[in-house]
Amino acid sequence: MKDEGLVFNVQRYSVHDGGGIRTIIFLKGCPLACPWCANPESRKAVKPTFWIKNGKKEKIGEWRKADDLVDEVMKDEIFFRTSGGGVTISGGEVLMQADFASKLLKEFHQLGVHTAIETTGAFPLDHIKKLTPYLNQVLFDLKIMNPNRAREVIGIDVSYVKENLEFLLAQEHIDVIPRIPLIPGYTTHIQNLEAIADYVKSLGIEEVHLLPFHQYGSSKYEYLGWNYTMKDVPTLSAAEIDNIKKIFEDKKVQTNIDGLE
Numbered sequence: 001m002k003d004e005g006l007v008f009n010v011q012r013y014s015v016h017d018g019g020g021i022r023t024i025i026f027l028k029g030c031p032l033a034c035p036w037c038a039n040p041e042s043r044k045a046v047k048p049t050f051w052i053k054n055g056k057k058e059k060i061g062e063w064r065k066a067d068d069l070v071d072e073v074m075k076d077e078i079f080f081r082t083s084g085g086g087v088t089i090s091g092g093e094v095l096m097q098a099d100f101a102s103k104l105l106k107e108f109h110q111l112g113v114h115t116a117i118e119t120t121g122a123f124p125l126d127h128i129k130k131l132t133p134y135l136n137q138v139l140f141d142l143k144i145m146n147p148n149r150a151r152e153v154i155g156i157d158v159s160y161v162k163e164n165l166e167f168l169l170a171q172e173h174i175d176v177i178p179r180i181p182l183i184p185g186y187t188t189h190i191q192n193l194e195a196i197a198d199y200v201k202s203l204g205i206e207e208v209h210l211l212p213f214h215q216y217g218s219s220k221y222e223y224l225g226w227n228y229t230m231k232d233v234p235t236l237s238a239a240e241i242d243n244i245k246k247i248f249e250d251k252k253v254q255t256n257i258d259g260l261e
């Protein structure tokens with residue numbers, strides 16, 4: 001297990017990304033390239049990134065010792081306990097720093113704190129296996145099911161995604177919540193949504209969470225000096241979201257509209 005990891009944000013008092021009041025620890029590093037990514041500063045290697053914000057150069061990512069981070073987060077333990085909340089480790093892609101995440105989760109687990117991760121399952125199984133003994137909940141993103149399109153658009157191997165999800169579902173102590181970012185032009189094609197609905201149904205999953213597209217990350221691309229191809233893409237209307245919900249509900253999969261992707 002690794003004692004030190006690269007963290008780019010610690011967000012307290014979150015009511016997204018797991019139950020109750022939570023602290024979200026965002027780990028730096030993600031091998032994928034989702035064009036809609038709302039945390040582009042987290043992408044690429046596990047090393048700090050720089051951006052220019054309001055004319056000032058800022059470093060994104062700080063190396064943190066696991067023990068120090070746990071001590072900091074545990075100051076909010078009272079909120080976790082009284083609200084049924086806990087700690088969620090997000091990214092980036094959490095599996096890119098699996099050893100560090102494992103160390104953190106083990107410590108929180110030993111302290112009796114509810115633990116969750118957000119992941120896309122982008123790595124071989126040995127990565128997630130380091131985390132599962134200490135996890136209560138996994139928020140598992142399903143994006144594009146066609147293997148060629150998934151590789152071409154976001155650079156993910158769908159066979160890893162399926163392997164990870166199916167392994168997690170077999171762990172009785174873990175609550176697995178599949179989440180689907182609804183991204184116009186990428187994930188919202190009817191064939192993709194039907195493929196996701198059929199797949200989760202085949203695994204016995206009865207509910208998914210839907211994460212509608214938003215533009216909250218767009219200014220970050222300017223700070224980074226990166227091209228943001230989704231800049232002019234409108235958010236989905238209520239009617240479009242209802243139509244998407246119906247695709248799942250027609251296949252007897254319930255939907256829940258969730259927080260931010």
Ligand code: SF4
Nearest residue numbers: 030032033034037092
């Ligand atoms: S997996 Fe998440 S962090 Fe990585 S590129 Fe996609 S949206 Fe961004």
